[in-house]
Amino acid sequence: MHLKFIIPLIFGLIANQGECARIFGAFLFPSYSHQVIFQPIWKELSLRGHQVTVITPNPLNDPKLTNLTEIDISFTYKLPVFAQMMSGLQSANSVFKKELGTYFLFTEVYEAVMNYAPVRDIVNNQNDHYDLVLLQYNHIAHGMLPFAHKYKAPLIGLSSMGVYLQIHDALGNPTHPVVNPDYMMGLSGEMSFFERMQSLLFNFWYRAVYYWYFLPNSDKLARKYFGNDIPYLGDIERNTSLVMMSCNPLINSVVPNVPNLIEISQMHIREKKPLPKDIKQYLDSSPQGVVYFSLGSNVKSANLTQDLRKTIISALSELPYNVLWKWEADSLPDQPKNVMVRKWLPQPDVLGHKNIKVFFMQGGLQSLEESINNEVPVVGMPFFSDQPANMRKVVELGIGLMLDHRTVTKRNIVDSLKEVAENKKYKENVLKSKAILMDHPVRNASQAAWWIEYVLRHNGARHMRSSAADMTFFQYFMLDVVAFLLTCVITVAYVLIKLLRVFKKLVVKDKSKKAGQKKAKKH
Ligand SMILES: *[C@@H]1O[C@H](CO)[C@@H](O)[C@H](O)[C@H]1NC(C)=O
Ligand SMILES: *[C@@H]1O[C@H](CO)[C@@H](O)[C@H](O)[C@H]1NC(C)=O
Ligand SMILES: *[C@@H]1O[C@H](CO)[C@@H](O)[C@H](O)[C@H]1NC(C)=O
Ligand SMILES: *[C@@H]1O[C@H](CO)[C@@H](O)[C@H](O)[C@H]1NC(C)=O
Secondary structure (H helix, E strand, O other): HHHHHHHHHHHHHHHHHHOOOOOEEEEEOOOOHHHHHHHHHHHHHHHHHOOEEEEEEEOOOOOOOEEEEEEHHHHHHHHHHHHHHHHHHHOOOOOHHHHHHHHHHHHHHHHHHHHHHHHOOOOOOOOOOOEEEEOOOOOOOOHHHHHHHHHHOOEEEEEEEOOOOOHHHHHHOOOOOHHHOHHHOOOOOOHHHHHHHHHHHHHHHHHHHHHHHHHHHHHHHHHHOOOOOOHHHHHHHHOOOOEEEOOOOOOOOOOOOOOEEEOOOOOOOOOOOOHHHHHHHHOOOOOOOOOEEOOOOOOOHHHOHHHHHHHHHHHHHOOOOEEEOOOOOOOOOOOOOEEEEEEEHHHHHHHHOEEEEEEEEEHHHHHHHHHHOOOOOOOOOOOOOOHHHHHHHHHHHOOOOOOOOOOOHHHHHHHHHHHHOOHHHHHHHHHHHHHOOOOOOOOHHHHHHHHHHHHOOOOOOOOOHHHHHOOOOOHHHHHHHHHHHHHHHHHHHHHHHHHHHHHHHHHHHHHHHHHHHHHHOOO
């Protein structure tokens, strides 16, 4: 070939490589409801011609996606610690205990992943290079931060719900404990004095535990796998270019966000598919209405305490409706006649059926969005994470009722389900909420991919970084300035008082002198 053709060809290739990046992602949390948010994003990136490698417990396994390499860590679903901890989290009733529980659970998952041979190969490979690192930002992610250092690449965090306080800190985003209570607190809207105090104390407690315990501990753990040559994990985390979190202003609290904290949502909302035959037949032949019951993918109804399960079963058996229950074990003891169980159900398609009257749920964000999208009001029994806060919002929006799993009775369940199924007000409110939730500029994987490419185009997009991210605690709260001004005021006040005293003494002396003189004159 003539040189005239080769040169543009080479340049063409180089230019093409510039646009098509090598992207590395680690999405470690074994939970389907989290992974469905991220799957469309890595699919979209690979379709745009990027070379994408991801570590995930839920690979798409789509042979048509030739630019995608998925490292399957689905074995983490079966880690025994997972089942134990999940049921522990259900019974723990303080947010403090839940945070600690989650951290230890994640540490176990992290170690299992790092000891998995295909992951070890990536860590040990010295020749590989990636242009960008994507991490699911939760407690497992700390240990994955060294990948950003290893590849000297910009770092993007993704979350299937809100983000932890340290991530707000890393971006310099404001975290007002009353305006914007941490999403783990189960608070939203108007708060009582006690709740406001609790939220403030949590903000202090969490940061102390995170910066003095979780982070140093994770740093030690990461060095075991990445070697001692890595920067402190907290420094890598501070370097985060962009974070995308799955939030929407209808259900999550309304907050100001810095420009590199982006809201994505409804990544998982997909086109309807036809229902499996048996499910369709069951729903079609239930004109009296059906309650769809699922506690999502983290809280397994098969792992509820026996008492709670019995209460629920006897309540469901009294309903004038049929029930479709996502029950994860082979058989349901004392299964009532009006209840059908399946280990897995295509939730968006089930919710789309016209005979579904109520979704009896745990309050997870993804399920809630699907329910609103399908115009189905809810009865929620929240357990942990963002579920209590979401349910509080549901009650505020009037699209459903909330039950407390620690104190719930058969009567409560029957009454709430009937109320939400029969009272038209819930359905009307769901329609209003849907109108808001669905009215937005582009909210899909293309939006997320655009932001990721934006960070690539601008080499980490440092221009979006708030100066607050690099300030010390003292600078941010202006403690040094306040201290200085206070010192000035005190000094001036002190000097004034001293002067006044001296002045007063002089006047007094002067007066007494004069008085003395007067007396002397009279004599
Ligand atoms: C894979 O990436 C190349 C460019 O790197 C692109 O031309 C091709 O269409 C991509 N293939 C698929 C299936 O997305
Ligand atoms: C932070 O990011 C910059 C620019 O991307 C990079 O040069 C630096 O090494 C990073 N620091 C750490 C601690 O990762
Ligand atoms: C949770 O339920 C599953 C069945 O889906 C069962 O195999 C497992 O042992 C249960 N775990 C606990 C802690 O109850
Ligand atoms: C996202 O929405 C836009 C506008 O509706 C559409 O053009 C685009 O194809 C969508 N992307 C994906 C990945 O669905």
